[in-house]
Amino acid sequence: MLTTLRYVLITAIRDRLIAAFLVALVAGVGGATFLAASALAEKREFGLAFGGELTRMILVLGLITFISFHVRRMYETREIEAILARPISRTSFVLAYFGAYALIALLLSIVAPLLLMVAFSANGAGLMEWGVSLTLEGFIVVAIALFCAMSLESAGASVMAALGFYLLARSAAFLHAITVSHTASFDQALLNDVNRWVVEIIAAVMPRIDLFGQSRWLVYGPGGGWGLRELAVQTAIYLPLLLAATIRDLHVKRF
Helix, strand or coil, X not given: CHHHHHHHHHHHHHCCHHHHHHHHHHHHHHHHHHHHHCCCCCHHHHHHHHHXXXXXXXXXXXXXXXXXXXXXXXXXXXXXXXXXCCCCCHHHHHHHHHHHHHHHHHHHHHXXXXXXXHHHCCCHHHHHHHHXXXXXXHHHHHHHHHHHHHHCXXXXXXXXXXXXXXXXXXXXXXXXXXHHHCCCCCCCHHHHHHHHHHHHHHHHHCCCHHHCCCXXXXXXXXXXXXXXXXXXXXXXXXXXXXXXXXXXXXHHCCC
């Protein structure tokens, strides 16, 4: 298991993934600094909010893209067959790859707050809470991307499926609020009922990713709404489910 984990990390370094991530994060924070300098008021607050959201998107998009194409390359080169031919269970294989990808997410989640602290003198407690929640979000994104990459036959399809899942999870609460307030309605009562049921089911089963990495923590500090305890509980619920689904799918496949 440790050998597999080390192999993934070496692959990430060989493909210059870490370097590309660092360049993208520095460029994102640099762009946020430039835009903040052009703001008429609350330059620091604007820069923190924009920079935090931009680094969050870089982390999510980068992890999903790398995992999807890395797993697909393993299938095409039959590396996965060679690894599974060794005395390693499929459960250990999935956990090792998740651990390696999660370690990359952890390292990047440490770099992003440091860049924001240097560029905008971010609040210590709020920055720490934002950074920890970004790490937890990164773990969930890794599990989602790994499940999609192991399940689907195309890297492009894996990227689109993982992004779709992520965006749906981020917007589920918003869609539920629209449905409850009846601001979006159809002419037929049946369609309204079906729409409400579908949205309520989605909101119930999807993780509340919109509550991770909140920009207000960077600007105003911690406090209010969901905190790290609730986010950690949510992560502890969804990570085992996603990993179990990935392991189950890999057990079904025959190599």
